[in-house]
Amino acid sequence: DTGVSQDPRHKITKRGQNVTFRCDPISEHNRLYWYRQTLGQGPEFLTYFQNEAQLEKSRLLSDRFSAERPKGSFSTLEIQRTEQGDSAMYLCASSGLGGADYGYTFGSGTRLTVV
Amino acid sequence: AQSVAQPEDQVNVAEGNPLTVKCTYSVSGNPYLFWYVQYPNRGLQFLLKYITGDNLVKGSYGFEAEFNKSQTSFHLKKPSALVSDSALYFCAVRYSSASKIIFGSGTRLSIRP
Numbered sequence: 001d002t003g004v005s006q007d008p009r010h011k012i013t014k015r016g017q018n019v020t021f022r023c024d025p026i027s028e029h030n031r032l033y034w035y036r037q038t039l040g041q042g043p044e045f046l047t048y049f050q051n052e053a054q055l056e057k058s059r060l061l062s063d064r065f066s067a068e069r070p071k072g073s074f075s076t077l078e079i080q081r082t083e084q085g086d087s088a089m090y091l092c093a094s095s096g097l098g099g100a101d102y103g104y105t106f107g108s109g110t111r112l113t114v115v
Numbered sequence: 116a117q118s119v120a121q122p123e124d125q126v127n128v129a130e131g132n133p134l135t136v137k138c139t140y141s142v143s144g145n146p147y148l149f150w151y152v153q154y155p156n157r158g159l160q161f162l163l164k165y166i167t168g169d170n171l172v173k174g175s176y177g178f179e180a181e182f183n184k185s186q187t188s189f190h191l192k193k194p195s196a197l198v199s200d201s202a203l204y205f206c207a208v209r210y211s212s213a214s215k216i217i218f219g220s221g222t223r224l225s226i227r228p
Contacts, residue, residue, distance in 0.1 A: 042218035
């Protein structure tokens with residue numbers, strides 16, 4: 001296993017278009033997290049899954065955002081009707097159920113630019 | 116509110132000198148504390164963690180951090196800085212095994228030759 005994979009690495013889209021990002025976690029990890037990071041800021045939590053269940057969503061996640069993890073493996077994050085303010089790095093991370101002993105393993109992120 | 120603060124946007128150190136990157140956290144139960152590093156156009160890499168036990172924890176690349184409960188701090192340290200340590204450093208906290216990790220705003224560490 002090569003770690004957490006995110007696809008695509010970069011995405012440029014026009015305002016108003018829909019975009020979808022994919023995250024493949026470490027195979028034995030059953031928790032998956034999405035974060036958003038804007039330039040010069042720390043990552044902000046968006047949502048997380050335990051297996052296929054979405055257990056928490058941030059207030060940052062407006063109705064235009066939706067995330068799924070249909071089989072408890074990979075996850076997708078969709079943004080509908082993109083706005084320029086959505087431009088950011090979208091980070092995915094995964095962790096095991098080992099609990100508090102572990103931090104997360106992060107992917108390299110998907111950089112979204114809305115023009 | 117559960118949070119973590121990094122009071123310095125940037126820290127500049129000469130190569131070979133000791134470095135400290137500061138972090139404080141809000142008090143809420145028993146926190147689990149982390150440091151991550153981010154290189155340009157890369158994801159975050161785990162450096163070290165404090166869960167319980169010794170207040171001084173050692174991590175990757177020669178970094179260490181000291182948990183100070185009375186000062187609610189978890190400062191990152193290294194005895195001798197390298198130019199390759201230049202990167203963005205994030206302190207982070209979680210308050211239970213079930214909760215999400217909350218990140219600070221980051222500190223840019225710049226090591227001059």
